[in-house]
Every structure is written in structure tokens, then in C-alpha cells.
Amino acid sequence: MRILGHALHRILQLSLLLLLLVGHSSSAQSLKQLQTQANKDRDGVARLDPDLFMKHVITEHKDYSVVVQLTALSPVYKCDACKTVDKAFRAVSRGWKKQSSSKDAAQRIVFGTLDMDDGEELFRQMSIEGVPQLVIFPASKGPHAFENPSPRGLTLGAKTSSPEGMASRLGELFGIEIKADVPVNYSKHLMNIATVAAGLYAVFLVYKYVDLRSLGRNIWAICTILFVLLMTSGFMWNRINEPPYVGQTRSGDPVLFAPTNSQQYGIETQIVAATYAVCALCIVALVRHVPRIQNSDQRTFVTFMFTVALILTFSYLNSVFRMKMPGYPFKLLLP
Template identity: 25%
Template sequence: MKSYSIVLILTVLYSIVSCGLTSEQLTKTLKQSKSKLLPINDENFENILNGKRDYHIVVFLTSESSQINCVLCHEIAPEFRIIADSWFKDHPNGIEINQEELEKNNDSSKNIYFFKSEFMESKKFFSLLQLNNIPKIFYFPPTKSNAANTFLKEKQEYQFFQGDHKSLMLNWIQDLTGHKLNLYIPINQTKLIVHILIGFFTMFFIKRYRSYVFIALQSKISWSIISLVTALLFTTGYMFNKIRGSPYVIEHQDGRTEYILPGQQNQLGIETQIMSFLYGILSVLVIVLIKRAPEIKNPSVSLILVVVVSALIFILFSLLLSIFGLKGIGFPYRFIRFF
């Protein structure tokens, strides 16, 4: 019975969306649907986008197919869904338009509807829009035109920039529609439970082993390690990544994965880890070379240690210079050229 009910709801939803739609019909559809992102595909896009519309449309074009493996699609999807859910939460019955506003034809008095288009179900639609890559977000304003495919000339595209995608998309939609949108970010129940458990076990551990914790807090070695790790993270761009919301890595559609971006104004999350690791290992090697090697009484062992450590420093510093060459165009210095 549950499966039958789901099929029935989807059938009703499809039958409504695939015909000529008014704002009232879309509002009714949203109330009956769990998702506030209505589907748009090859079967219904002409009925939705062609002809007169007395509402705003925002379409998210994406793909969840494992064959395409669109990383940015998966990253943007939950952000876009939060905006759609937030709008519906404030306007569950749509915007009621009085006669005076209707005569003024004020776009800010019109509803906004959010759609999602899956590539595997919308190849004709994607081809008509002449898309070479995804994801894409398009805005289609209210229109009085009855001409076919007028929406192709009227659409406006969202430009993806680094940062908080929710805030950037929200500002873009507000500027185009004239509406003020409130953002309601749902509580991540799993994350909340994990944090509660971590807090509980941390307090339990501190109480149970407080004598050892007290010794560790007084240890110079502990504070040295914490200080060193913190200094390495912050000098290699940790806050840069946090402020700009940099992705961890970039995966391309052809299967390539970028770990280091050229240019001094671009940086990935993994770059911070790579640079921290290199600086950390080089620091340890220099300490070993200066402090530990002279303490070895056996001349042969001391010589071998110095040669091995010096060779590792030379190799790792060569790698560091090669990375500098990628980040700074025209950086001339190299030892071993890694790339």
C-alpha cells in the first residue's frame, strides 16, 4: 500500500506539472509534495516555460548519475534545496496578490517556484539550452509572451563563485525577484548526536584520567606539538580555506583530479595539508640534523645519519620549490624539477 501511495502521488504530481500551469496549481502541487523542488524534464519543460507566466522560476540543472560523477552538483544540491524549503516555509500558501498589485504588474508580488532538472531525464532540455557543463542555475522571469522558446532569451544564469553557496545564491535570487528571502538551515541531527557523544566521552575521559590529563597539560612536549601544528596550519592557509570555503580537491568530468591550483589567490583544502606536512617534516629533519646527529658517538653512524637526513632535506625542499613554481608564475628557482 505504501508503494502504491507513492506511485499515486508521483502520478498526480506529473499530471499536474505536465499541463499548462498557473501559480495556484504550482502552490497546490508543492503542498502535496514532500520535496519543494518540482521536477522539470523533457516531458514537461515546454508546458512550464513556454507561454505566459505570472511567477518567477529558478531551475537547478544537475546530474546525480555515477557515470557523470559531478562533484559540484552534489555540493550545490543540498544548498539549493535549503533555499527552496526556506521560501516555502515562509510562503506555504504562496503570495496573495490583490487587484491593485496585479494592475501594477509588480514582479515582487509574484511567487517564486524552484525546479530541479536531472540530465538523464532532460537531455533534450539540456541540449536546447546549449549546455556544455553542469551544474547550472537559471532564472526565468514572469512573462506575457506566447512565442515558443522565448524563455531561452529571457533566462539569466547564476555564476558560481567561491564562498558560501547558500548566501551567494540567496542574494542573486533576491536581486532578480525583488523578494526578501529568509534562510532556515535545518539542524543536522546526526552531527548533533555525534557532538553530544564526543562531549560526553571527553568529559568522562577527563574525569576518569584527570591525573594524566593534568600531567599532559603541564608537559612542554605537549604544548610544543600543539603550537607547532597550529603554526603550520595557519601559515599554510587554513584560515584562507575556511573564509573562502575552498573545496578539498577538484575533480573534472574527464576523471582528472587537481590537488594544487596555479596562482597565489587560489588554494584547495588538500594544499594546506600538503604544505603543512612538508614544513613539518622539514622542521623535524633540521632538528635531527642539528640536535641529534652531533650526540651520536659512533662516527660512521653519525655520518650515515647526516647523509640520509641531508638527502631528504634536499629532496623535500626541491618539492617545495616545485610547488612554489606552480603557485607563483615566473618563480625561477629549482633543484629537482618534480613538475
């Protein structure tokens, strides 16, 4: 926040300077200009340039507040956070646009964005070191004036980067309720509906053509075992922490296993679940399949085969674990 504080300080200085230079234009005019700019945009976000910003955002006497997003959306900067915040910001702005049908409300808050491309010079002057940032320039007079009209930043955390979070935080700041207008993801809904429909149809087909009495239990067993395998191999960890699917070395070669025991890659879960499954399969085969073989030589061979498979799989699992946990003293065949 120190950076931001510093930036705000600079902004204040600049604004004072500017006031001396340009004098001050009327508040209503300023608002009008900003709103014209805002109306050009689908989401009601005024695209600011240094001129607009200097004249209509950093003026001392205004009866409206401006929420400005400082960002760098051009792909050159590779700023992923900017995109997330921009999306949320636009959703909040849209929501506000919908919500503020009355004239009074519309005049209260204006949303604006200042991009690195438009105002690089300005960014440098304000010594802004990081984007994205959200700065609020509150109204200093009129019915919605703030007690302390100095500009303030809004911390962009995980919560405030989501449309709902940002809207609620802004709402708290302004003391009103702001609702974000999150676009309905129709394609996703359609996909879900299609999946459900396909699933239902599949269930119907199975119900109609497959003799459930002979299969039912096996299906349940397979589902249960798959679920348990996933759960015990760190699937939920992946869901929550969203690690990369595979790792990379410096030279760009893929790495399957994360080197520490508190981290894992996406593919690890699958490999580990598969090793568990093979081990379990060997056990089941030894108990269920082997005794049914009539020919004793064949039976001996199959027994050996499954035993060797079990040992190899388990030792593979063991060696992976040793790799992830240096100092683990036990090993089985594989290093």
C-alpha cells in the first residue's frame, strides 16, 4: 500500500498544480464530459486520457465521485491480474449503470479506466509502480460529499477482484448497495444442460438395455472405487490449489512429480491413483481369479505374474515417495 499511498500523494500534488494552471471548470460540465465518454462504452466505463483525467477527475470541487481503474490491458504487458480486475470492474460498472436509472444516482459515481497505453507519461508522473489499481476520487461537495475527500486506494485481494466482492467493498465505501452485473454464461449453462440430458439419456439406455441386476452392483463398485481412488490421491488438493498439470525444468522438459511433499502437480494425482488401482487389482486378482484356474502350471504362472506386478508397482510408488520426501529410509527394489 506504500506504493499506492505514494502515488496518491503525487496525484494530490499534481492536482494542485493543475488547479493553478487551468483554473477550474464547472462541476456539472466536468460530469457531462465524463458521462459522454462513459456512454461511448458498452459497460459505462469512461476511457480516460491524461487530459480528461487531469481536468475532470482530479478536480477539487466536484459533486460526484470517480472510481478509476489504473491498468495495463495491452497484451504487451502480460498482466493477467489486470484482465481479471477489468472484468470485475466492468461488471460492477454495468451493474451500477442498470441500477442508477434515476438521474441523481447516475450523477453520483462515475467509473473510469486509465490504461498504460493512454497515459504512460501520467503513470510515470504519479510514479505508479504496479497495476492494476483501483483509486477512488470522492466527491467534495454536494449531497454525496465525503468527509475526507482525499483520493483513496482500494486493496485488490482475492475477494475484491471478483465482481461481487468489488461491488460490496465499493458499496461499503459509498454507503450504498452496489450490485455487480455478472454476465450469464449461457454456453456453460447450455453445456451443463446438455451434459445432464445426455447423462439422463445414458441412464435411460442403460436401464432399458442392460440387465441391471447382473451389472448394477459392479457399476456401483466401480464408481465407488474410482471415487475413493481420486479422493485418496489428492484430487481435492488439486481442485482447491489448482496446480499446473505438469511441471517444467529450466530447459522446458516436463516434470511429473513436484519435488516437495507438500506440493503436487495435476498429473501426479492420476499416476498415483493408477498405481493404487493396479495394486488393488493385483490383490483382487490373486484372491478371486487365481483360485479359479484349473491348470496348476498356469495357476502358478499367473500367481507369479500378479505378485511381480504388485511388487513392481508398489516399489514404483515407494520410489516416487522417496523422491518427494528425501530422507525416507525404506526402499523396495527401485531406488
